[in-house]
Amino acid sequence: MKPTDTPKTYRVKSFGCQMNVYDGERMGELLEAKGITLAPEGEEADLVVLNTCHIREKATEKVYSDVGRIVKAGRKAGKDPMIAIAGCVAQAEGEEIMKRAPAVGMVVGPQAYHRLGDMVTKAAAGERSTDTDMPEDAKFAALPARRKVAPSAFLTVQEGCDKFCTYCVVPYTRGAEISRPFSALVDEAKRLVEAGAKEITLLGQNVNAWSGSDYAGHAVGLEGLIGELAKVPELQRLRYTTSHPADMHEGLIAAHGEVDKLMPYLHLPVQSGSDRVLKAMNRSHTAESYLKLLDRFRAARPDIALSGDFIVGFPGETDAEFEETLQIVDAVGYAQAYSFKYSPRPGTPAASMDGQIAMEVMDERLQRLQAHLNRDQQAFNEASLGKTCDVLIERKGRKPGQWLGKSPWLQSVFFENELAIGDMVRAELVQAGPSSLQGRLLESVSA
Ligand code: SAH
Ligand code: SF4
Ligand code: F3S
Numbered sequence: 001m002k003p004t005d006t007p008k009t010y011r012v013k014s015f016g017c018q019m020n021v022y023d024g025e026r027m028g029e030l031l032e033a034k035g036i037t038l039a040p041e042g043e044e045a046d047l048v049v050l051n052t053c054h055i056r057e058k059a060t061e062k063v064y065s066d067v068g069r070i071v072k073a074g075r076k077a078g079k080d081p082m083i084a085i086a087g088c089v090a091q092a093e094g095e096e097i098m099k100r101a102p103a104v105g106m107v108v109g110p111q112a113y114h115r116l117g118d119m120v121t122k123a124a125a126g127e128r129s130t131d132t133d134m135p136e137d138a139k140f141a142a143l144p145a146r147r148k149v150a151p152s153a154f155l156t157v158q159e160g161c162d163k164f165c166t167y168c169v170v171p172y173t174r175g176a177e178i179s180r181p182f183s184a185l186v187d188e189a190k191r192l193v194e195a196g197a198k199e200i201t202l203l204g205q206n207v208n209a210w211s212g213s214d215y216a217g218h219a220v221g222l223e224g225l226i227g228e229l230a231k232v233p234e235l236q237r238l239r240y241t242t243s244h245p246a247d248m249h250e251g252l253i254a255a256h257g258e259v260d261k262l263m264p265y266l267h268l269p270v271q272s273g274s275d276r277v278l279k280a281m282n283r284s285h286t287a288e289s290y291l292k293l294l295d296r297f298r299a300a301r302p303d304i305a306l307s308g309d310f311i312v313g314f315p316g317e318t319d320a321e322f323e324e325t326l327q328i329v330d331a332v333g334y335a336q337a338y339s340f341k342y343s344p345r346p347g348t349p350a351a352s353m354d355g356q357i358a359m360e361v362m363d364e365r366l367q368r369l370q371a372h373l374n375r376d377q378q379a380f381n382e383a384s385l386g387k388t389c390d391v392l393i394e395r396k397g398r399k400p401g402q403w404l405g406k407s408p409w410l411q412s413v414f415f416e417n418e419l420a421i422g423d424m425v426r427a428e429l430v431q432a433g434p435s436s437l438q439g440r441l442l443e444s445v446s447a
Pocket of ligand 1: 169242311340341343
């Protein structure tokens with residue numbers, strides 16, 4: 001087919017954070033509402049949406065090479081696929097991509113993708129278009145209703161970031177912080193549950209900055225929304241991510257001790273254990289204030305699993321400052337963590353700071369940090385042995401007859417029993433590996 005034909009099939013490839021995964025699902029729904037169906041597995045699609053992430057290096061180069069690959073694969077299959085670039089690279093580099101990649105027909109930013117359908121119509125008429133506007137909250141109201149979803153579903157409640165950490169592109173690609181309205185979120189959560197969700201993870205770049213007014217008109221924080229969602233009978237589990245230490249408040253901490261459906265898991269990135277580095281990052285917390293915050297969570301919910309993000313090799317980071325990061329890791333004992341080498345991002349203050357760190361030094365620091373983090377994850381898993389908990393089955397495992405789900409502490413738990421996606425099973429955790437556990441089935445809780 002020519003790119004000017006109306007596409008019949010689509011594929012959305014999402015990279016980066018869970019908010020991109022959510023956006024990708026919604027773009028799929030939007031295209032389906034237009035009569036375009038998901039391309040069957042192994043078949044080239046007529047329309048490919050690359051939903052991109054700009055957080056670390058080589059993001060833009062990756063877009064160009066992916067576009068080249070899509071064009072080539074499409075030609076081999078006898079088509080000339082329509083290509084849309086969405087997500088954070090689209091927002092940051094959209095104009096340049098339009099100039100350099102003639103195969104790209106559409107560039108659409110994270111706040112504008114509700115208009116993707118019209119852009120496809122235009123592209124089918126041979127007109128290329130770019131939309132990187134940031135209209136406030138117009139997007140969600142304009143999207144079609146939720147369709148069938150996985151047992152563990154995402155729900156974006158807050159978008160954007162006002163924190164301006166000096167290394168980070170998100171405030172530029174996602175815009176200012178906004179909270180979606182309470183009633184719209186409760187409605188969407190109910191639709192998700194009707195569509196098959198048993199667990200909902202509330203998403204935001206700074207999800208704990210969410211605020212709104214409840215049905216009585218009272219101002220509420222995220223715990224108010226969580227409390228309301230916990231009343232939805234068929235919804236069994238709630239989670240939220242990602243939080244920022246600066247927006248953490250007592251109500252949300254207390255909710256961990258009060259709301260049974262709120263899972264005992266907290267992702268709270270610290271980035272570094274050095275106060276000097278944290279200040280240079282514009283993180284607005286210290287190592288000590290962060291540790292005190294975690295103590296309050298542990299007081300509210302003693303078994304809470306902690307998770308974090310780390311950056312090694314921020315400009316000017318000395319060996320001694322890196323050691324402080326290892327110290328905070330040792331002090332916390334994370335159940336899970338994500339760690340990255342600092343990557344200079346165009347237009348961010350840190351990119352032009354003195355003292356950029358050599359790649360070999362970053363490699364070595366990352367390896368050492370990950371050794372500590374892996375040790376702690378293994379220790380957390382081992383400490384879970386003998387515990388009885390519910391596991392929500394999400395997918396088949398790699399081996400035949402194996403099924404995989406998540407524990408309340410977000411550990412992957414596998415079973416050798418015949419199960420089904422969406423089963424909530426009661427299990428004992430009987431064997432611990434570095435990144436998963438084996439479960440022994442006790443009884444089927446619900447099908
Ligand atoms: N809003 C969240 C997540 C932001 S992006 C937060 O503030 O915690 C996810 C993670 O990517 C960050 O926590 C940080 O660890 C990492 N990251 C962001 N920018 C980076 C950069 N320029 N180089 C390396 N890692 C980066
Ligand atoms: Fe980026 Fe910092 Fe905002 Fe997180 S809080 S998205 S790291 S600027
Ligand atoms: Fe990446 Fe944008 Fe998310 S840069 S991490 S996709 S907010």
